[in-house]
Amino acid sequence: MLQGTTARPPSDDVPREPVSTVVLAAGEGTRMRSATPKVLHTLAGRPLVEHAVRAAAGVEPDELTVVVGHGRQAVTEQLSELAEALGREVDTVVQEQQLGTGHAVSCGLSRLTRADSGTVLVTYGDIPLLDATTLSKLLSEHRAAGNAVTVLTAVVDEPTGYGRMLRDDDGRITGIVEQKDATAEQAAVREINSGVYAFDAAFLDDALRRLSTENAQGELYLTDAVSIARADGHAAGALVCDDPWLVEGVNDRVQLAKLGAELNRRLVLHWMREGVTVTDPSSVWLDCDVELAPDVVVEPGVQLRSGTTVGTGAVVGPDTTLTGCAVREGASVVRSHGEGAEVAAGASAGPFTFLRRGTRLGPDGKVGAFVEVKNADIGRGTKVPHLSYVGDATIGEHSNIGAASVFVNYDGVAKHHTVIGSHARTGADNMFVAPVRVGDGAYTAAGSVVTDDVPPGAMAVARGRQRNIEGWVAKRRPGTAADQAAQRALGETTTNPTSHAP
Numbered sequence: 001m002l003q004g005t006t007a008r009p010p011s012d013d014v015p016r017e018p019v020s021t022v023v024l025a026a027g028e029g030t031r032m033r034s035a036t037p038k039v040l041h042t043l044a045g046r047p048l049v050e051h052a053v054r055a056a057a058g059v060e061p062d063e064l065t066v067v068v069g070h071g072r073q074a075v076t077e078q079l080s081e082l083a084e085a086l087g088r089e090v091d092t093v094v095q096e097q098q099l100g101t102g103h104a105v106s107c108g109l110s111r112l113t114r115a116d117s118g119t120v121l122v123t124y125g126d127i128p129l130l131d132a133t134t135l136s137k138l139l140s141e142h143r144a145a146g147n148a149v150t151v152l153t154a155v156v157d158e159p160t161g162y163g164r165m166l167r168d169d170d171g172r173i174t175g176i177v178e179q180k181d182a183t184a185e186q187a188a189v190r191e192i193n194s195g196v197y198a199f200d201a202a203f204l205d206d207a208l209r210r211l212s213t214e215n216a217q218g219e220l221y222l223t224d225a226v227s228i229a230r231a232d233g234h235a236a237g238a239l240v241c242d243d244p245w246l247v248e249g250v251n252d253r254v255q256l257a258k259l260g261a262e263l264n265r266r267l268v269l270h271w272m273r274e275g276v277t278v279t280d281p282s283s284v285w286l287d288c289d290v291e292l293a294p295d296v297v298v299e300p301g302v303q304l305r306s307g308t309t310v311g312t313g314a315v316v317g318p319d320t321t322l323t324g325c326a327v328r329e330g331a332s333v334v335r336s337h338g339e340g341a342e343v344a345a346g347a348s349a350g351p352f353t354f355l356r357r358g359t360r361l362g363p364d365g366k367v368g369a370f371v372e373v374k375n376a377d378i379g380r381g382t383k384v385p386h387l388s389y390v391g392d393a394t395i396g397e398h399s400n401i402g403a404a405s406v407f408v409n410y411d412g413v414a415k416h417h418t419v420i421g422s423h424a425r426t427g428a429d430n431m432f433v434a435p436v437r438v439g440d441g442a443y444t445a446a447g448s449v450v451t452d453d454v455p456p457g458a459m460a461v462a463r464g465r466q467r468n469i470e471g472w473v474a475k476r477r478p479g480t481a482a483d484q485a486a487q488r489a490l491g492e493t494t495t496n497p498t499s500h501a502p
Helices: 048-057 072-086 101-111 132-145 201-208 224-231 253-273 472-476 481-495
Strands: 019-025 063-068 091-094 119-124 149-155 164-167 173-177 191-200 236-240 303-305 321-323 337-339 366-378 383-395 406-408 418-420 431-433 436-438
Touching: 019 048, 019 101, 048 063, 048 072, 048 119, 048 132, 063 072, 063 101, 072 091, 091 101, 101 119, 101 201, 119 132, 119 201, 132 149, 132 191, 132 236, 149 224, 173 224, 173 236, 191 201, 201 224, 224 236, 431 436, 472 481
Parallel strands: 019 063, 019 119, 063 091, 149 236, 303 321, 321 337, 366 383, 383 406, 383 418, 406 431, 418 436
Antiparallel strands: 119 191, 149 191, 164 173, 164 191
């Protein structure tokens, strides 16, 4: 199951207790060395905090609160958009001072209306691969064991930076020690605390009031709630996550890139298993919400970004980047860049095409090499083969736009529209100065600057008549290579009048 998808807890005969979720996303993230709040750095097209909230929302909690702090306005705006997309409320509460994870959870509980009953799930805004399925398993384990607290843990080869899980000789959880407070023996433990917990709500509320700042960082550690539970005689347990990637966090850009590569690997594998051919998985990058149909072919060097869909049998790439584009059945986009464009069934774009926002290329149409299109409808079977700019235009069906054509749509103040009819044939090196209309079946001569409407079936010629000035080179450029070449050619013509005959 892909990250963020809904995973309902397994049903049983026990009535469902209220579940509240607190996502901690207040930290500054100084190691990112960025003006952007850490949780707004993106992975596979989504901010880190969106990954976390989608996973939390996937267990369908009764309440979902995000604790914000650094960059709170930007984070809150992002969460507001996400709440609308999810169709549910995502509340926020501000942690004014960063006084530790225990303090952050206290801030979160202050916003919950059911903080005294049921289960409180605590997770983080910088664990992007954690999914709803794993959170659902944690909740199920917590409920089945009757624990006061259940910790999501993992066994890793390199535990540096994480809190270590402490167990007694019988394997029971006794506490968690942060790395800065760990002895050498404790630091050697490879089972780490992910920072994700399921708490009995009433116990959590009591434990938070009893946390102490007697530690190396002088902060209120949420981890101390585990030892408080054991000291009070409550059950404390753990669910060991068998996929450590799911609980790995982001603290700097190195980890961001590392997790980004792993998430991308999983996305590519998912789509290959759904029937998509990816000829070089290592060079293809996909965002989370990309949709690919069976029998799509993705060639090397392709980036498919947020909002892009590709229909059955379409070919994308090589070396193509598409953002928010729709590529329909059997279409192809080769060595091109697109944003907010639609390529209809059987159409082709590229190589080296720039499909800008508002482009709609009709069925079986073509835009070719070094063509830029913006805010334009190009009809069925119509071709813009090469070296042209089409902006703010409507082109009918089965027309052909000559090479090096420019739709002159901007007068310095406002944009204007050009209309080319169906079955029209426009010459090379045309300028269409908008607003202008070329009728169905009309032709335009090469080199024309079209400023007036062209009636259906007419031929427009809008260029000066050619005039040859004989002997100009001999007079103005005597002795040059051009003059010498001309003299030789003129001599050959004089001695052999038929030398240039067809």
